[in-house]
Amino acid sequence: MSQSGIPKQPPAFDDPLAIHIKVDPALHFSSRGHGVETSYIANDTRTGKFYRFGNREYHAATLMDGTRSINEISDQIQLDGVFWSPNDVLSFARELVQHKLATIGTTDSDLLSGPSTSPSMTSSSNVVPGNSSGSTGNAAGVAPATPGLQRAVGLMSKLLSQRFAIADGDRIAMRLRTHVGFLFHPLAMFLCGLLIISGIAVVWNHHDAFALEIKRIFDRGLWLWMGVLWCVLKFIHECGHAVCAKRLGVRVGKMGVMLFLFAPLAYVDVTDAWRLHRRRDRVQLALAGVYVELIIGALAAWIWYVAPVGMLKHFAAHVFLIAGPATLLVNANPLLRLDGYYVFSDLLEIPNLRDHGRKRLVAWIERILFRLPMPECRLNGWRRDVAVIHAFCSVIFQVVWMSGLVFAVSTWAKGLGLALAIIATLLWAVLPLVQWMYKIWTTKPREGLWLTFYQRRMLAVASFVCVLIHTMLVNASPFSRRVPVVVRYHNEQIERAPVGAFVTGVYVSCGQRVERGKLLLELEQPDLLVKRNQLVDQLDATSRKSIQQRRKGDIALAEASNEKADSLNRQITELDRQIASLRIVADRKGQITSPMTDRLLGRFVKQGDEVIRVSDPQEKELLAVVAEDNMVAFHNAVSSQDPAAIRLRGGQRFNVSLEPLQPSATRALPHDALAATNGGPLAVQPGSDSSRPMLVQPQLQSVIPLDVVTSMKVESGQVGRLVIPDDRTIVARLSDYLSEKP
16 A cells, blocks of 8 residues: 555445545544534644544544445434435545545555545535645545646745744743743733733824834835844744743644745744643633733833933834734734634634635635535534635735735845746636636536536636726726815915014905005014114215225225125115015905904014915915826816816815916925825925925926806815826726835
């Protein structure tokens, strides 16, 4: 007999249901009670692996003593009230043989070597290795893999993920237990829990300062340092699992490093955790690594809070970020098959939660797309719905998560990263999709030349998907682009103080209609008059001195005096202009819109302070601020002459005719209401003149006039969005969206 228990000689008879099978005596069973059903954990003492059996599988395994045939076992199961067909028992026996958990007669063994024809191998059988992420063996209708394809898949899998055992985890756990084992004492866990809560509270109450600390995390100069810190913390994480396992009496296997997409990750083998009967012990062991990291994160939070500004404070902030939020997002996330998943599964009392949920989710998809009958579900009541919801959320999350990882690796590692991205796409998307399509295609044998119902549905679904992909790649997006707009007065007169001065006269009030040339305000700056008089005196003295020098024949000195006189004249002219500007008059006919004119009298205003506004409420316009990547789409929208929809904050909606863009882009903030610091949509940064911020990115502008009716409905300073058609494809739109993310 070969290593797989399958002989090379041909079978003596052709009835696979007549074979005799015997479960290996090295397989030891122990029961586990769950809310769904009682399951059984089988420990293979030869390999140290664990397998989970359901009630039917365990009952069938107890009957496989080598003296009964598959037919006899099926008959006995039926008599015992378990509804399992002979083909289901045969598929289960094939699972056992493939996992080397059972042996068969030498004349019968070849009858199990063919592909399964019963759906029980994936939908009914619950024999799942303790270290496996799903069922094994080929499901019904799945294309059998050739040896060459299997070798290629194995090689590609090793390129994506490899494990390297480094040390005996049991010895390390034994040594660490004497030093840090007290952390898992109930009193210590309570105190550490308070420490963790306090650390989170410290960061929460000072989140603005903490955000400034971690902004440098995206600095490429710190990536190596962050990678080293990540590796150290994850090693401590795995040591936490090992110490907790040793404290609970679980044997710890090898510790080492796993390279996943060339990213180093520590691991520890605690497969014997299946021996734990109490659920709280299994939950404690699963959360031990997260618990230890959160303790480190809490200590780092307090160090960050009390440390002075410097490298130590910055280092503590990064430690908290990786040991706290990053650990909760990854390790404690129930949507990833890590610590959080096993805790979630134990709390719900749904063993093998992901496989149950994903099988049910796939069955729903097959029913909707191909009208395949729904297989029997081993879960009942709310657990069945929770499993499906969890499967749906985990698939969406993992697609986004793994796509991000693959994209990051392909960008970082250039050519090698691109090769890894192609391999990952083949293994995680293309091959599973091809196998699933083959399963649907071969669900029902074809009769003659006519395609079966499932094959016709497959062609229809595939055609629809191809058309959809073509549409996303070629056709313009049906969605819209949004351009920020703000309402402002048309040709508004905004007067600012030319110099620092006192308001000595206010001749208008808010809401008053004024005519062009009307005196609005008078300002007074005595220093200007004093300075002007001084300059006039200097000018007179210089002029007399120049005349005297000419009479004496000192032509050069006379020319110098004349130049000084010219300079004094220019200064006097500038002062005269400033003094004249202290009388503010209306440059247009309109209405006073400044709200606090009654408080101006006697007030000192600084240079540049706004003092009064004159505008017409019936004359307003929209200022559209267009980013450079929206320029082409905006030009196309203007050329189409179609009205564009406007939606302002406050609920006002109306349509306008677009106007062409102004020829040059600028980083000057066109309106204060557009700044993100004031709740607007545009990012700003401090400008060279600290009194006014500047835009982060240059923006183009378009001024769109409003009619009288619309002008009376809206208020100046209202911010909104202008909607224009999108000229990008859906794929390009998605790519631009992802590239904008940090």
